[in-house]
Amino acid sequence: MHIVVCIKQVPDSAQIRVHPVTNTIMRQGVPAIVNPYDLFSLEEALRLKDIHGGRVTVITMGPPQAEAALRKCISFGADEAILVTDRAFAGADTLATSYALATAIAQIAKDQAVDMVFCGKQTIDGDTAQVGPGIAKRMDMQLLTYVSQVDSLDITSRTVQVQRRAEGGVQVLTTRLPCLVTMLEGTNEMRFATMDNMFRAARYQLKVWDRVAAGIEDVSKIGLKGSPTVVSKVFAPQAKTQRAEIIDSESGEPRDLALTLISKLFTQHPAMSEAVVKQSA
Amino acid sequence: MSAETKAPVKKAGKGKYELSDELKAYQGVWVFVEHERGEVHPVSWELLGEGRKLAAQLGVPLSGVVLGAPGLATRRFCEEAFFHGADNCYLIEDAALGNYRNQPFTKGLTDLVNTYKPEILLLGATTQGRDLAGSVATTLKTGLTADCTELNIDMENRSLAASRPTFGGSLLCTILTLNYRPQMATVRPRVMSMPQRDNSRTGSIVQHPLGLIETDIVTKVLEYIPDNRQDKPQLAFADIIVSGGRGMKNPENFQLIWDLALLLGAEVGASRPVVQAGWVDLERQVGQSGKTVRPKLYIAAGISGAIQHRVGMEGSDVIIAINNDPNAPIFDFATYGIVGNAMTILPALTQAFKQQFAVAKMAS
Ligand SMILES: Cc1cc2nc3c(=O)[nH]c(=O)nc-3n(C[C@H](O)[C@H](O)[C@H](O)COP(=O)(O)OP(=O)(O)OC[C@H]3O[C@@H](n4cnc5c(N)ncnc54)[C@H](O)[C@@H]3O)c2cc1C
Ligand SMILES: Cc1cc2nc3c(=O)[nH]c(=O)nc-3n(C[C@H](O)[C@H](O)[C@H](O)COP(=O)(O)OP(=O)(O)OC[C@H]3O[C@@H](n4cnc5c(N)ncnc54)[C@H](O)[C@@H]3O)c2cc1C
Numbered sequence: 001m002h003i004v005v006c007i008k009q010v011p012d013s014a015q016i017r018v019h020p021v022t023n024t025i026m027r028q029g030v031p032a033i034v035n036p037y038d039l040f041s042l043e044e045a046l047r048l049k050d051i052h053g054g055r056v057t058v059i060t061m062g063p064p065q066a067e068a069a070l071r072k073c074i075s076f077g078a079d080e081a082i083l084v085t086d087r088a089f090a091g092a093d094t095l096a097t098s099y100a101l102a103t104a105i106a107q108i109a110k111d112q113a114v115d116m117v118f119c120g121k122q123t124i125d126g127d128t129a130q131v132g133p134g135i136a137k138r139m140d141m142q143l144l145t146y147v148s149q150v151d152s153l154d155i156t157s158r159t160v161q162v163q164r165r166a167e168g169g170v171q172v173l174t175t176r177l178p179c180l181v182t183m184l185e186g187t188n189e190m191r192f193a194t195m196d197n198m199f200r201a202a203r204y205q206l207k208v209w210d211r212v213a214a215g216i217e218d219v220s221k222i223g224l225k226g227s228p229t230v231v232s233k234v235f236a237p238q239a240k241t242q243r244a245e246i247i248d249s250e251s252g253e254p255r256d257l258a259l260t261l262i263s264k265l266f267t268q269h270p271a272m273s274e275a276v277v278k279q280s281a
Numbered sequence: 282m283s284a285e286t287k288a289p290v291k292k293a294g295k296g297k298y299e300l301s302d303e304l305k306a307y308q309g310v311w312v313f314v315e316h317e318r319g320e321v322h323p324v325s326w327e328l329l330g331e332g333r334k335l336a337a338q339l340g341v342p343l344s345g346v347v348l349g350a351p352g353l354a355t356r357r358f359c360e361e362a363f364f365h366g367a368d369n370c371y372l373i374e375d376a377a378l379g380n381y382r383n384q385p386f387t388k389g390l391t392d393l394v395n396t397y398k399p400e401i402l403l404l405g406a407t408t409q410g411r412d413l414a415g416s417v418a419t420t421l422k423t424g425l426t427a428d429c430t431e432l433n434i435d436m437e438n439r440s441l442a443a444s445r446p447t448f449g450g451s452l453l454c455t456i457l458t459l460n461y462r463p464q465m466a467t468v469r470p471r472v473m474s475m476p477q478r479d480n481s482r483t484g485s486i487v488q489h490p491l492g493l494i495e496t497d498i499v500t501k502v503l504e505y506i507p508d509n510r511q512d513k514p515q516l517a518f519a520d521i522i523v524s525g526g527r528g529m530k531n532p533e534n535f536q537l538i539w540d541l542a543l544l545l546g547a548e549v550g551a552s553r554p555v556v557q558a559g560w561v562d563l564e565r566q567v568g569q570s571g572k573t574v575r576p577k578l579y580i581a582a583g584i585s586g587a588i589q590h591r592v593g594m595e596g597s598d599v600i601i602a603i604n605n606d607p608n609a610p611i612f613d614f615a616t617y618g619i620v621g622n623a624m625t626i627l628p629a630l631t632q633a634f635k636q637q638f639a640v641a642k643m644a645s
Contacts, residue, residue, distance in 0.1 A: 129427065130427060133411070137387070137419040142383070143383045146412070166408055167322060170505070229424035229458050234455075244618035246620060254621065254628075257621065258633035261601065261630070271577075275578070276545060
């Protein structure tokens with residue numbers, strides 16, 4: 001089994017603070033982490049390797065600093081890590097990103113055929129959930145998104161069975177390898193890094209590929225040039241100016257405030273009274 | 282075949298893009314009508330409502346796209362699409378489309394686009410819509426904007442201006458797909474309002490073959506396990522939501538939220554810190570990284586009204602805010618506000634509603 005896991009380095013949103021007055025994001029000193037959704041996929045890949053043997057390769061496209069995210073994955077037990085980095089990738093939208101990653105994965109496959117690719121459900125920064133489906137399409141792999149469980153994997157018949165979250169239920173699907181899977185969050189728990197793997201991660205010589213090493217010849221398909229979408233402007237959401245009607249009562253007692261509010265609610269919004277009474281019944 | 286072309290042609294002097302004749306042939310606004318188990322996802326109707334406005338601005342027809350197994354259901358979906366604003370529907374009926382699967386749906390939708398050439402294609406940002414949109418956009422090699430909260434037409438470029446949150450939600454960015462067609466976008470459920478249904482509307486149906494047989498389809502559906510709806514919170518379509526924030530201080534106080542919700546037959550919602558503290562499930566988080574809701578009534582207690590919370594609930598018809606800080610941002614957009622301690626206001630409100638219901642009962 002050879003499994004490739006795509007990971008992205010992102011700013012830790014739990015530590016992002018919004019400026020209380022200007023409402024802008026305060027990014028200074030926000031640490032970079034492995035996109036949390038990717039860890040569910042990495043853990044699933046490692047689990048499959050534990051059962052079936054083989055190799056797990058992690059790959060990221062990003063700036064040189066993204067190396068830290070790859071080392072983290074090695075410490076969890078990934079075997080190999082590849083950093084695809086080139087100025088030519090700057091400004092990529094999801095179409096250009098999936099092209100670059102799919103080409104790089106095809107390059108990896110020249111070494112050892114790739115049986116499965118794992119992606120996160122989405123990232124916490126770009127947050128589009130489009131890169132996984134894009135890579136699958138470009139590599140002509142079967143796509144299994146929002147997987148809550150990999151039920152079984154049979155290497156001999158090259159089939160896999162999974163449970164996939166749909167809107168109103170769960171689909172049990174079977175498909176053939178190679179396939180691309182995106183795992184749902186909360187479906188497993190990332191293992192602890194062992195001492196050995198932590199040492200290995202620190203010493204590990206990761207592969208750094210530029211555009212050419214990644215096998216990308218056509219620069220018109222990557223970076224800004226390869227991106228159909230363009231950001232035309234960034235602006236603050238239009239603030240609604242209507243301020244709340246503050247409920248007041250003579251006594252100011254909670255009971256009076258509550259009664260005043262309800263009578264306003266029901267007289268000013270006649271449909272409301274009906275809706276509320278109906279609901280409560 | 283795709284709409285991939287050379288670098289955009291920029292008109293001298295102005296910031297206007299001139300489309301090639303090939304791309305000019307793309308006309309009309311399409312909405313993918315998503316269904317599962319014989320039911321259309323309401324986000325499709327919300328998108329038809331939004332698509333109607335875009336089509337009017339462009340002066341083009343609005344179409345629904347239905348892919349499904351042959352039978353009465355698909356016809357009914359087309360009819361429903363007309364009721365919700367579609368002028369016509371593109372329909373592919375094939376046994377292979379009985380359950381959603383990526384491969385046949387991608388093939389079907391891609392073929393329709395390449396044959397009938399819409400300029401805009403909208404899908405719901407659901408597990409099905411996102412799975413499909415990403416695959417179709419990649420096959421067509423066109424742009425796809427995710428989770429839009431506003432859709433407009435940039436008339437100068439005759440192009441879709443799709444806005445979505447950025448920088449953690451404090452800002453919006455507008456994304457254009459200038460020199461590729463169709464322009465694709467997804468929108469989360471409940472972000473757009475439900476259009477008025479008009480049962481007198483009719484339309485025409487254009488049928489198209491799938492051109493794929495079951496043996497060509499690699500992935501098989503073995504089983505479908507429907508959710509037990511009872512044990513899943515249904516915030517997105519709740520009529521009334523009572524939400525609590527960090528101002529509730531602890532899980533014991535948060536019980537006051539449940540008390541009021543129980544009386545009103547409402548769902549319980551929460552801000553992110555409450556979910557992160559583990560007082561309630563993630564399913565109940567309202568906001569940018571949680572659910573978007575549009576209830577008739579949203580009661581928020583101990584919630585400051587940060588932009589990331591606001592974007593998830595400002596579509597509510599009436600918002601009641603309870604907060605002890607008169608300067609809390611939530612009072613800037615709520616309908617009614619009570620400045621005070623939620624721990625005393627909430628029980629008083631529960632009591633007052635009880636009284637009201639008793640009176641209503643006696644009257645009827
Ligand atoms: C605010 C903002 C809005 C944007 N909106 C859009 C938009 O609407 N449409 C659009 O096409 N682009 C958009 N982009 C650009 C997009 O974020 C980038 O193309 C980005 O490289 C990949 O998209 P994502 O972060 O959304 O990834 P997702 O598609 O959410 O990622 C899914 C999975 O793909 C894998 N993956 C993603 N990126 C990488 C990577 N660099 N290396 C390795 N694996 C990866 C990971 O496994 C990840 O979990 C936006 C960017 C920003 C900052
Ligand atoms: C990328 C990103 C995504 C996010 N996504 C979401 C999201 O989806 N949903 C979300 O909610 N947040 C989200 N947030 C967090 C958001 O920025 C706010 O931090 C959060 O909404 C604040 O929650 P709160 O109002 O409960 O808490 P606070 O902001 O701490 O407000 C507590 C309020 O309670 C009031 N209060 C205190 N005591 C009392 C009392 N006794 N009686 C009445 N009122 C009292 C205070 O005056 C205050 O206004 C996100 C942030 C980021 C960066």
